[in-house]
Amino acid sequence: MFWEHFALWVAAFLTLGIYSFLYKDNPWYKLCESIFVGISAGYWFVTLFWDNIYGKFWVGVFPTGDAQPDYWLLVGAALGLLMLLRLIPKIGWVSRWSLAFIVGATAGFYLINYFSSNVMRQVQDTVMPLFGPGFNASAYVIIGNIVVAVGTFTGLVYFFFSKEHKGAFGASAKIGIFFLMVTFGASFGYTVMSRMSLLIGRIDFLLSDWLGLIR
């Protein structure tokens, strides 16, 4: 019971400490910030050690029970150790082998995924029919399809820097900027909503869980 009360007060102390920065930079904020950074670093170190080095590598190579050891993990561990050679400048170049493997493998993996999900499917979805046999859509949908197609095309024109932005090309680029501004505005609106949600969460904690002021 004591620890429950204690934990609530510590959480409230830290929450108020972090928000005290809104008044001005102060020792209370600095203390809370340092605690946060320290705990985060410690948490991630422990998590990565027990999940990767122990949970994946050690248990994989030296399994218990009737499971078969996976010696391929030793290759990964060796590549990982090579990365640490960057700390020795004379033979630091060896770490490039590991980097080459990581860059190559992830590029290969992402190339397929991105091309399929973010290029093919999105291009297909941008070039939508407006009319034709068997096509039946409301005016709202058709206008929406036109807006998406024009927005995508003009947005791409804006990012085409090999040609000077003047004449009809420049006008398209300007329309592209307009679409980009609307997009950034919508994203910003969502970001404000997200930050407010976090504030609501903390204030709800202070007023409800900590002080019990809300019925």
Added chain:
Amino acid sequence: MSTRVKEILVVVLVLLFSAVIYAGKVSGWMTGVSFSPAVSVLVIVALAASLIVILVMTIKGRLVGRRTVFLYVGFAVALPLFMSISQYIPTSPEVRSLYEGLESLPDGSKVLVSFDYDPPSAPELQPMAESFFRYAFDRKFKVIIMGLWPQGPLQANQAIERVMQDEKYASLGLQYGVDYCNLGFQTGNEFVIQRMGSDFRSMFPTDYSGTHYEDLPIVRNVKNFSNVDYVFNLSAGYPGTIEWVQVAVDRYGVKLGAGNTAVQAPQCYPYLRSGQLIGILGGMNGAAEFEKMTGHEAKGTKFMLSQSFSHMIVIAFIIIGNVAFFMGGRKSNLSA
């Protein structure tokens, strides 16, 4: 009295005041405060009137400082929590689409829920998780929980605990391992999803508490995504919805619905239009809409009033800021 002494005095007074209220909560004489609808309207009018005063002051050239803005945002967020008035929440097509996707599943379907977030995103995503569990248990779905973020499965446990505090769900006699299970966290980001496409067990040999995969009746016949009817992803960043779309949906043809933080939602909307996602719950608004559709109004709905108030305050100060800017500009032109 120096400024430093005054500041320390304010902190001490706040702590003393808080201690008194806390003592009241613990001893039971302080049972909380709730504004009646009339008082709520009065508070709203007072806030609006004070904003008009600030606008007039700004026009007269007396600008307010940033601390005043912070104070107003604080009021806008805190005061609605005490109000007993409700807000109309319209349902958006993306939330309706997610709900209809779930409705189309037969009772008792197997649903995989991936918790890809941590406590900082809980105010937005935890209400979604809780209302999803309530809905899933109502429909007798078999719920398999996992996480690509280390704290994700802990958030799932908290949500289940909270749902089980409700007598209705506690009396259902739901059994761990039969009606739901938590496979825990697995490191490896999108490669975990990739591997699950061929074999769940290779990624989750044991569940969160160490029970072997084959000893959990709920997943006995679940080898890969083809044995799961629906995937619901709650995501706050990487790895999250985008990776689930790229691997699970586009490679393995999974039916995917997502709940995202408001920051992440705009990145996921293109997948909704292309049909790669069945539906999206975007931020606290999405949570409130989902609660409304499922008939389990809870924190998401309750917080929407604060959300709307804070947005109105932000808009009001954007207007006031612009007035200050143009007034300042005009004055400088005049003086020049």
